[in-house]
Amino acid sequence: MTSATKKKLIQTATNVLQANDLGSSTKPSPNLYPHQWFWDSCFIAIGLRWLDIERAKTELRSLVKGQWKNGMFPHIIFSESDEYHFGPKKWRSHSYPDSPDNIETSTMTQPPVFGEAIVRVGELLSEKDRLAWYEEMYQPLLNYHQWLYTQRDPYNRGLISLLHPWESGLDNTPPWMRVLTNYTPKRVKALELLHIEYMLNYLRKDTKHVSADERPSPSDLFTLYHLADDLRRLKYDVQTVIKSRLPLVEDVFFNALALRSNQHLSNIAKNLGRTLPVDLQRKFVLAQHSFEHLKDSGNFWSRNAYNGKLIKEPSVGTFLSLYAGFGSGVDIALIKGSPWWPVYGVATTPMTSAFFKPRNYWQGPVWLSTNWLIIDGLKRVQKHRLARELQQSTLDMVAAQNGMFEYYSPLDGSPAGTPSFSWTSALVIDLLNSA
Ligand code: 9WN
Numbered sequence: 491m492t493s494a495t496k497k498k499l500i501q502t503a504t505n506v507l508q509a510n511d512l513g514s515s516t517k518p519s520p521n522l523y524p525h526q527w528f529w530d531s532c533f534i535a536i537g538l539r540w541l542d543i544e545r546a547k548t549e550l551r552s553l554v555k556g557q558w559k560n561g562m563f564p565h566i567i568f569s570e571s572d573e574y575h576f577g578p579k580k581w582r583s584h585s586y587p588d589s590p591d592n593i594e595t596s597t598m599t600q601p602p603v604f605g606e607a608i609v610r611v612g613e614l615l616s617e618k619d620r621l622a623w624y625e626e627m628y629q630p631l632l633n634y635h636q637w638l639y640t641q642r643d644p645y646n647r648g649l650i651s652l653l654h655p656w657e658s659g660l661d662n663t664p665p666w667m668r669v670l671t672n673y674t675p676k677r678v679k680a681l682e683l684l685h686i687e688y689m690l691n692y693l694r695k696d697t698k699h700v701s702a703d704e705r706p707s708p709s710d711l712f713t714l715y716h717l718a719d720d721l722r723r724l725k726y727d728v729q730t731v732i733k734s735r736l737p738l739v740e741d742v743f744f745n746a747l748a749l750r751s752n753q754h755l756s757n758i759a760k761n762l763g764r765t766l767p768v769d770l771q772r773k774f775v776l777a778q779h780s781f782e783h784l785k786d787s788g789n790f791w792s793r794n795a796y797n798g799k800l801i802k803e804p805s806v807g808t809f810l811s812l813y814a815g816f817g818s819g820v821d822i823a824l825i826k827g828s829p830w831w832p833v834y835g836v837a838t839t840p841m842t843s844a845f846f847k848p849r850n851y852w853q854g855p856v857w858l859s860t861n862w863l864i865i866d867g868l869k870r871v872q873k874h875r876l877a878r879e880l881q882q883s884t885l886d887m888v889a890a891q892n893g894m895f896e897y898y899s900p901l902d903g904s905p906a907g908t909p910s911f912s913w914t915s916a917l918v919i920d921l922l923n924s925a
Contacts, residue, residue, distance in 0.1 A: 503915035532603035537916020561637030564595035605754030648776030746810035788821035812867025855897035
């Protein structure tokens with residue numbers, strides 16, 4: 491890549507981050523996502539650290555402002571905008587005693603990338619400033635892990651259970667869609683039988699900004715809405731969810747991120763000369779051990795928390811085991827070449843899957859977030875050549891288009907989803923600076 495191309499990429503990415511700046515946080519995109527999202531802001535801070543380290547800290551501090559009293563980081567912190575397709579009225583966060591005062595949030599969480607972001611920002615600080623930064627972020631990070639392992643590990647297995655696919659960050663990912671097959675609301679099923687489920691598209695707000703065939707299908711989206719409404723009635727309480735037998739998934743993607751975040755929290759504690767609570771330390775050991783149980787025939791899979799059965803529906807989550815530090819178990823050779831890397835990799839769903847759609851959200855497209863995590867994972871397990879190759883191909887894919895898109899087709903790199911997407915911008919900046 492020429493230095494002129496690099497310069498242009500950095501400039502475009504910087505412009506997007508500036509345009510999406512909400513003051514003390516950054517929205518993921520101009521219209522489709524006009525609020526603050528938890529894991530988006532973590533990736534955004536990882537990019538912003540190269541442009542303005544104070545701004546990167548502010549991004550993470552604003553997440554702490556929205557953190558719940560019980561330690562949960564909500565997946566959305568709402569701004570003033572009323573644009574979003576599942577806005578504050580759908581959540582009613584103020585009716586939960588643990589929600590923050592005077593801030594409207596969602597009432598579920600999202601992938602735990604916060605520890606990673608703290609460490610990445612810390613890397614660019616002097617030792618003294620890094621320790622002060624760690625000191626400031628230690629308690630929020632610790633509280634989050636306490637919440638994860640006390641509230642979301644109901645069977646005490648060291649594996650976090652998710653209640654909704656939005657928590658996984660990969661909304662319509664095939665393993666979750668398979669779990670939800672029997673959960674589709676009756677009225678949606680009726681429309682499906684009559685082959686007129688497309689009519690639901692008239693009721694949705696998200697397709698005002700992005701073409702419907704690049705977003706979750708109408709049936710899938712209304713199933714997600716239905717589940718969120720049911721969970722609200724159960725107050726998002728895991729024990730009540732278990733009694734009602736609503737879906738409960740030990741999500742491989744989320745748990746891989748949690749494992750790495752456990753390592754970050756432990757290191758931060760060590761740097762500060764602190765000792766983590768003994769119960770949490772035990773959970774971390776158990777988590778490391780239990781993750782192995784998600785492994786079978788060259789892949790890692792999500793698991794149904796009720797019956798312990800692996801959900802054998804391929805998804806990019808399998809490669810996150812590398813990011814969690816598991817060099818063995820997943821077949822690394824799988825990454826290269828179709829079905830995961832036809833022209834651009836890594837597809838979020840392989841071409842061989844019945845779910846595969848090259849330009850549809852998490853059912854095929856290449857995303858910068860997942861590629862960034864896999865590149866990091868490959869380096870962790872000493873596969874430096876493949877890591878460099880993926881890094882280069884990711885940057886080439888973005889550079890071939892004008893702008894910073896939400897996701898890209900693995901077949902030809904054509905852009906899809908919303909333009910001016912913040913984490914694509916932030917992670918391009920990070921990949922270029924850490925090349
Ligand atoms: C629901 C903001 C978020 C990302 C998710 C992505 C998408 C929201 C939506 O956008 O989800 O949280 O409305 O579809 O799937 O990963 O954090 O960019």
